[in-house]
Amino acid sequence: EVQLQESGPGLVKPSQSLSLTCSVTGYSITSNYWGWIRKFPGNKMEWMGYISYSGSTSYNPSLKSRISITRDTSKNQFFLQLNSVTTEDTATYYCARGYYVMDAWGQGASVTVSS
Amino acid sequence: DIRMTQSPASLSASLGETVNIECLASEDIYSDLAWYQQKPGKSPQLLIYNANSLQNGVPSRFSGSGSGTQYSLKINSLQSEDVATYFCQQYNNYPWTFGGGTKLELK
Numbered sequence: 121e122v123q124l125q126e127s128g129p130g131l132v133k134p135s136q137s138l139s140l141t142c143s144v145t146g147y148s149i150t151s152n153y154w155g156w157i158r159k160f161p162g163n164k165m166e167w168m169g170y171i172s173y174s175g176s177t178s179y180n181p182s183l184k185s186r187i188s189i190t191r192d193t194s195k196n197q198f199f200l201q202l203n204s205v206t207t208e209d210t211a212t213y214y215c216a217r218g219y220y221v222m223d224a225w226g227q228g229a230s231v232t233v234s235s
Numbered sequence: 236d237i238r239m240t241q242s243p244a245s246l247s248a249s250l251g252e253t254v255n256i257e258c259l260a261s262e263d264i265y266s267d268l269a270w271y272q273q274k275p276g277k278s279p280q281l282l283i284y285n286a287n288s289l290q291n292g293v294p295s296r297f298s299g300s301g302s303g304t305q306y307s308l309k310i311n312s313l314q315s316e317d318v319a320t321y322f323c324q325q326y327n328n329y330p331w332t333f334g335g336g337t338k339l340e341l342k
Contacts, residue, residue, distance in 0.1 A: 225280070226278060227278050
């Protein structure tokens, strides 16, 4: 059974970078697609982007200049970096498996952007 | 971006009741629609994809329907474990977008 687990700092200062790790067990990230989705206070959800089995990436145009998704296949992990964060990036960040639909999700990492 | 409008934003229903949640897309999404359930403190779980296909392991009291711009999620015989927030998501056009969620509570 695939399991995903997010990890990273829960507090980030404005203008700095947000970095999260998604550790995957039970399934190789060299298969399928692996993405990041965030849920803002108030329930709005936003698809952020994905990294594919081959390492190619696709990002939400609203974030394209600030986001990077990379991976370490030796550790079966993939990563999110979001640059120049503001308080509007405060959200719960989820990693998930899937291209069109996400059929496995991590538990979520709450990130607050505050000075 | 395709805008997904869910209704109602919240609803209260009794055990055993039938519940319907609607999702309206701002343009035709050709049944490229998924429904997710998120229980309090948990991660979202895929319920329905392709508008009406039930994900493995999901109880048959859940069903999806619709076409074009209008879609719905139906829960028959509401159970206590169905208390959750439900989201729709379109995957017809990048970027994938979600509805605002429907919070379902027990009356």
